[in-house]
């Protein structure tokens with residue numbers, strides 16, 4: 372069912388790789404809700420993933436961009452402004468990568484060059500995207516900017532490695548840039564702290580499958596799926612959440628507020 376929640380709204384969606392990606396689900400839902408958007412990902416992801424399948428399905432343009440490259444972001448935003456013939460209403464940052472996790476390097480002996488790269492990709496890119504939009508005055512008043520995060524930014528999850536640190540930084544950028552966007556343009560900036568969902572990024576985490584099951588048991592509502600997450604993000608892009616900003620919003624079936632559940636101990 373469609374509610375036309377995003378009718379007339381234009382956006383850029385970063386991070387759709389394949390049909391499991393959270394960004395993929397957001398794009399599908401945004402399309403149903405009548406939004407127009409550009410899909411973007413790295414040139415390598417464009418080659419390896421299925422983004423053109425999604426662009427075909429959602430009648431959207433694909434523009435390659437490495438979100439750590441200011442040059443690429445400038446080109447992307449220029450193309451978007453030209454393509455839409457005006458400013459943008461929403462941006463989704465659904466990007467993360469830890470080279471240390473991918474290589475199985477424990478937190479206690481992380482490689483600092485990998486740390487820097489992972490931080491650039493997973494956190495600083497959010498600042499770069501917003502700074503590019505800011506410098507080009509690309510956002511419409513009452514626009515909405517959202518990034519994905521995880522509760523390991525606030526509590527220790529041994530398997531989440533240096534990604535926990537990136538997520539803390541990402542949430543901090545949200546508060547600080549969110550302030551300036553609010554003052555300048557009435558644009559809101561938030562992070563959504565999502566349940567574990569089976570995606571390419573998640574599968575690189577050691578022990579993810581066991582944790583997925585445990586998280587399901589702890590959460591009173593059960594894990595939120597990527598589709599659930601997409602539905603929630605659509606509300607954040609809609610006009611019904613105009614005064615929500617600088618927040619880290621938990622979308623996790625109650626996981627973050629639960630200590631020990633009956634299901635866990637029975």
Ligand SMILES: NC(=O)c1ccc[n+]([C@@H]2O[C@H](COP(=O)([O-])OP(=O)(O)OC[C@H]3O[C@@H](n4cnc5c(N)ncnc54)[C@H](O)[C@@H]3O)[C@@H](O)[C@H]2O)c1
Pocket residue numbers: 385386387388389391392393394412413416436437438439464465466467468492519520521564565566567568569570571572573
């Ligand atoms: N899957 C989960 O369990 C879960 C839970 C909470 C939060 N998240 C977050 O959701 C977001 C999306 O991840 P996902 O789970 O959909 O996995 P995914 O692997 O489908 O998406 C990650 C995306 O990041 C893109 N990316 C990597 N480097 C990039 C760069 N330099 N420039 C632009 N894009 C780049 C990848 O190509 C990929 O499309 C991430 O921020 C992730 O941390 C995921």
